[in-house]
Structures are given as structure tokens and as C-alpha cells.
Amino acid sequence: MANDTMTSVATLMRDSQKEILADWVDQQLKDPARTQAVPESSLRASSNEFLSIFQEAIQKGNLDNMAAPEWEGARKMLSELSASRALQGSTPSETASFIFSLKEPLFALINKQLGAGNIASSEAIVRYSKVLDQLGLYTFESFQKSREAVIRRQQKDMLEMSTPVIKLWEGVVAVPLIGTLDSARTQIVMENLLQAIVDTNSKVAILDITGVPTVDTQTAQHLIKTVSATRLMGADCIVSGIRPQIAQTIVHLGIDIQDITTKALMSDAIREAMERTGWSVIRNTSQES
Amino acid sequence: MVVKSQESRAIKNEDDIAVVRSSVKRVVALLNFSLVNQTKIITAASELARNVLEHGGGGEARIELVDEGDRVGVRLSFEDLGKGIPDFDKAMEDGYTTGKGMGLGLGGAKRLMDEFSITSNSPSGTKVSITKWQERI
Numbered sequence: 001m002a003n004d005t006m007t008s009v010a011t012l013m014r015d016s017q018k019e020i021l022a023d024w025v026d027q028q029l030k031d032p033a034r035t036q037a038v039p040e041s042s043l044r045a046s047s048n049e050f051l052s053i054f055q056e057a058i059q060k061g062n063l064d065n066m067a068a069p070e071w072e073g074a075r076k077m078l079s080e081l082s083a084s085r086a087l088q089g090s091t092p093s094e095t096a097s098f099i100f101s102l103k104e105p106l107f108a109l110i111n112k113q114l115g116a117g118n119i120a121s122s123e124a125i126v127r128y129s130k131v132l133d134q135l136g137l138y139t140f141e142s143f144q145k146s147r148e149a150v151i152r153r154q155q156k157d158m159l160e161m162s163t164p165v166i167k168l169w170e171g172v173v174a175v176p177l178i179g180t181l182d183s184a185r186t187q188i189v190m191e192n193l194l195q196a197i198v199d200t201n202s203k204v205a206i207l208d209i210t211g212v213p214t215v216d217t218q219t220a221q222h223l224i225k226t227v228s229a230t231r232l233m234g235a236d237c238i239v240s241g242i243r244p245q246i247a248q249t250i251v252h253l254g255i256d257i258q259d260i261t262t263k264a265l266m267s268d269a270i271r272e273a274m275e276r277t278g279w280s281v282i283r284n285t286s287q288e289s
Numbered sequence: 290m291v292v293k294s295q296e297s298r299a300i301k302n303e304d305d306i307a308v309v310r311s312s313v314k315r316v317v318a319l320l321n322f323s324l325v326n327q328t329k330i331i332t333a334a335s336e337l338a339r340n341v342l343e344h345g346g347g348g349e350a351r352i353e354l355v356d357e358g359d360r361v362g363v364r365l366s367f368e369d370l371g372k373g374i375p376d377f378d379k380a381m382e383d384g385y386t387t388g389k390g391m392g393l394g395l396g397g398a399k400r401l402m403d404e405f406s407i408t409s410n411s412p413s414g415t416k417v418s419i420t421k422w423q424e425r426i
């Protein structure tokens with residue numbers, strides 16, 4: 001296809017932007033895959049923005065490689081659009097058809113300009129079809145990547161939420177661990193705990209493992225690492241919630257935890273922590289049963 | 290000895306180890322093992338499954354319910370086609386590790402269970418089988 005035909009499509013698009021826009025938005029609103037996640041007004045705005053960027057890019061003449069610098073603006077816009085749609089709860093096919101639905105209005109325009117059914121218009125349609133396919137796939141992939149990023153962030157949020165550090169008393173913080181203590185979890189527990197020790201100026205940290213179903217050598221290593229890190233911060237660490245079956249398993253595995261202060265119950269650990277920080281708990285005699 | 294039932298679990302990643310643990314947990318709860326013994330078996334399974342993943346490059350766990358008339362039990366086999374173990378005695382030693390572990394997994398699994406056997410797979414790889422028994426009630 002001659003270059004002048006390509007630029008003429010670009011010029012044509014610029015001159016009839018309003019017309020294409022109306023057609024295109026119409027297509028999108030009619031799309032059976034459309035959810036209500038994206039309101040019409042923002043759909044119209046994005047469509048208008050894309051038409052300007054697209055028209056500018058094809059003006060530069062590179063219709064083969066969408067990874068080229070000429071297409072950077074288009075790629076940037078499409079990946080931002082995908083990211084915001086992933087957050088808004090659009091479906092992948094709805095997001096990809098943002099681009100695919102441009103085919104019909106664009107091809108109608110080409111036919112109108114170059115005459116339907118002749119070589120020039122068929123060639124133009126084939127070329128622009130490829131361009132839009134590439135951009136559509138790019139949008140689809142961006143959408144997937146955004147979804148994955150959202151999922152990863154949610155997983156991280158969940159991890160953080162499930163490992164809260166609690167200030168029990170002046171100078172005493174505690175982390176009730178629930179679930180499997182894998183490497184990712186340990187990292188988060190450690191970061192949160194060390195930060196809390198600094199923030200609250202704590203001298204004792206209690207790690208409660210009542211909610212940890214099994215302690216194998218890996219879990220034990222993670223616990224030992226966490227205890228060492230709290231010591232480096234100048235705080236003592238007490239591991240509590242060691243149930244009888246866990247104690248026996250640790251002994252059979254041959255894990256040496258002599259260096260670590262352990263308590264069967266969290267309440268024992270709290271008492272110990274209070275004592276170490278100079279507090280004592282006294283029961284009012286009149287309340288004794 | 291009669292094998293009453295068996296199931297297999299692939300071990301390809303960290304999540305699969307958790308799957309092995311929960312499958313073992315379901316089976317041992319079925320056999321009415323005490324809580325202490327359940328925990329021992331699940332922990333031993335966790336160790337050997339992690340060895341398959343970390344040292345054997347992945348493999349499979351087989352969980353079997355076995356019956357010997359006056360007693361029933363659970364037999365767990367862990368198989369991989371990895372580099373194998375050149376010296377069993379050394380590998381069994383507490384504290385011996387070629388990785389970053391504590392070197393307690395194999396010895397620990399042996400102490401946690403009633404029976405323990407380790408064999409070389411041909412042409413390469415490792416197979417570890419462990420069994421725990423329970424008097425029939």
C-alpha cells in the first residue's frame with residue numbers, strides 16, 4: 001500500500017473524528033459483553049483520547065511494529081486503561097473489545113473514502129485490521145497483568161492483616177500467629193514485629209504459635225530467625241502457645257530451642273513479660289474466690 | 290499386609306507440600322490416631338515432601354492405608370528422580386545438610402514414625418517410605 005494512502009487514512013480519521021467517535025461509542029454500548037463497570041461518559045472520553053493518539057501514531061507511518069516508539073503513547077494509554085478497568089471490575093473480553101470494536105467504524109470509513117471492494121481499500125482494511133489486532137492483544141495482556149498485580153497486592157494485604165502486632169502493655173508487644181509459617185509469612189511477621197518494637201519502644205515480644213498447626217524444621221528455622229532478629233533489636237522474645245503435640249514433635253525432630261524462652265500458654269508469657277519489664281499483677285484480695 | 294486404599298499427590302511447588310500435609314491429615318484422622326501421633330505423622334510427611342522438592346527437584350507422595358489384621362496404619366512414600374543420596378548414613382546424621390536447612394529432616398522423620406526405609410531409585414532419585422501403626426480398636 002502506498003504511503004499516501006496510509007497518510008490519507010490518518011487525515012481522514014482526523015477530519016471525521018466526531019463521526020468515528022459516535023459510531024465507535026455506539027458499537028461499544030451495543031457490545032453484548034459490556035458490563036456496567038465503565039460509565040458511558042468515561043467510555044466516550046477514553047475513546048476520544050485514543051482516536052487522537054491513534055491518528056497521530058499512524059500519521060508517522062509505522063503500521064507493522066506496535067512495539068516501536070511511535071506507538072508508545074498508544075501503549076501507555078491502553079495499559080492505563082486496562083489497569084483502571086481491572087480495578088473497576090470489567091471483564092477481560094470487554095476490555096479487549098474496546099479496541100476490536102473500532103474495526104467496524106474504521107473500515108466503514110475506509111470503504112467510504114477509497115471505495116468499497118477495490119484493491120486499495122481491501123489492502124488498507126487488512127493492514128489496519130492487523131494493527132488493531134495487535135493493539136487489542138496488547139490491551140488484553142495488560143489487563144491480565146493488572147489483574148495479577150491486584151491479586152498479588154490483595155494476597156499481601158491478607159498476609160499483613162492475618163499477622164497483626166498487638167501492643168499488650170507498655171514495653172510488651174505480641175504476635176498471634178495463625179496458619180502455616182512459610183517464608184513469605186515469616187518475612188512479613190518479622191518486618192511488622194521489628195517495626196512495632198521500635199515504634200512502641202518495647203523490651204519484650206511474644207510470638208504465640210497456638211494457631212500454627214504443625215512445626216517442622218522449616219517452621220522452626222523461621223521462628224528461630226525471628227527470635228534472633230528481635231534480640232538484635234535489643235528486645236527479649238518469648239514463644240508461647242506450644243501445645244503438647246508440638247512440644248513432642250519438636251523434641252523428636254531434634255530441634256534445639258534451649259536458647260529460646262518458651263511457655264505453654266500465652267497468659268504465662270504475658271506474666272513473664274510483665275515481670276521482665278518491672279510490672280507485677282496483684283489480685284485484689286476482696287475479689288478472690 | 291494389605292493396602293486398603295491409596296492416593297498420590299504430585300510435589301512440584303511449596304503449595305503442593307501443604308496439599309500433602311492436608312491429605313495426610315485427613316487420612317490419619319480417619320484412622321483415629323491420637324492428636325500427638327497425628328501431628329508426628331503430618332510433620333514427618335512435611336519434612337520428606339520438602340526434601341523431595343528441595344533436594345530431589347520434585348516428585349510424588351503416596352499415601353496408603355495399610356492393614357495387618359491386629360493393627361492398621363498409614364504408609365507414606367516419597368519418590369523423586371533427582372540426583373539421589375550418595376551416602377545414606379551421612380544423610381541420616383543429625384545436622385548434616387547440603388543446603389541451608391537444619392539437617393534434621395530425615396533423622397527426625399525416622400524418630401517420629403515406627404518404620405523408616407530409604408532406597409535409591411534406579412536409574413536415579415530417592416525413595417523414602419515411613420509407616421506408623423495403630424492397634425485395631
Ligand SMILES: Nc1ncnc2c1ncn2[C@@H]1O[C@H](COP(=O)(O)OP(=O)(O)OP(=O)(O)O)[C@@H](O)[C@H]1O
Binds near residue numbers: 217340392
Ligand atoms: N530426596 C532427596 N534427594 C536428594 N538428596 C536428599 C534428599 N533428601 C535428603 N537429601 C540429602 O540429605 C541431606 C539431609 O536431609 P535432611 O532432610 O535431614 O536435612 P535438610 O533437608 O538438609 O534440612 P532440614 O530438613 O533440617 O530443613 C540433605 O541436605 C540432602 O543433601
Ligand SMILES: [Mg+2]
Binds near residue numbers: 336339390393394395
Ligand atoms: Mg529436609
